[in-house]
Amino acid sequence: MATPVTRRSLREQSPSSVAPAAVPAVPTGAAGRRHPGRLIADALLWLAAVGGVICIVLVVLAFTAQITLIMFRTGSMSPTIPAGSVAVVQRVPASDIAIGDVVTVDRADELPITHRVTSVEPGATADERIITMRGDANAQEDPFPYTVTSVRTVLFSIPGIATVIAGMGNPYVLGALTLAATTVVVWAFWPRAERAERAERRGRDGGSP
Template sequence: MTVLTRAQRRREEQKTGPFWWAGQVLSWLALFIVLCLLAVMVVIPRLGGATAYTVLTGSMRPDFPPGRLVVVKPVPVEAIEVGDVLTYQLESGEPGVVTHRVVSVASSLSGERQFVLRGDANNTDDAPIVAEQVRGKLWYSLPWLGYLNSALSASQRTWLTWLAIGGLLSYSLVMFTGAWREHRGKKAS
């Protein structure tokens, strides 16, 4: 039979009280949310060879309002069809991009495929684009995360990823150390 001192009993009671449980639930929930955000905004796109963009205008309302995160993945030009949502460069080689829906696919006299796109909320088509301008086809999108994506630079996202990894490793080390101490304390009594 193990006899606990008053201080040990108080510590054990604190580990099962309502505040302890609330703290545990909140910390696990926060950890889960951070891991999910890192997964959908950084890890999954990077592993899939995709790029995340933020919708900045209302041209794709109602499906893609401003602030929505769209993740686009490169696809073969032959796989692009009418109705697909593409992200393309306004001018080939320039950083400015637009995300709109394909309304027609045609071929030039030289046989090069051209695409005409339009925002869902727009009345007019965009100027035709060529394959070199296409950055990718919509893979998935998430509401409101575009605001977070816009607020963070690529280097900040990298730092946050490493910070989260370090935090998780530190948390697991603290938990392991606490369990080891508790196990050692029970053996000594």
């Protein structure tokens, strides 16, 4: 005759007698390894992200601190700033100019010129200064002085990258970069969604392959 089940008998049962719920096994092996192509795609995505952050920072600096970039196509400031360099410059009032500064002067109907200041004289107003300049590679000063109310002073320069930056303005280069970035994004994210769906299906089916 079967023994009746009472509340007391249920309370006296040991918790260890209850069988633990089955835990689905985590797939290992080939599914857990990362393909070399995936590593390359992730690295390219990180590079693109870093480049995007740098562009955002430059835009913010241009509007808030008037910091921009200029490229050197000639070697008039060699060896301090050789041809092919990119300099980071900041616009400052003429009253901040000192002898020895390397500054960029904007000229009407001509390209800007970046040379070293050799003299500073007061101008017609309190905001104006009359400066003379000379390139480090030049034996003589520029042929005439410059009357300025503001200039762009060189903070620092990076040699050899002007060609790369100038090349990015080419429409064919921009098109190739856009196509490459699109390919990397699709390659990086599309397979991840497929793997997630397969893993979810395996979980619903009880872990069967």
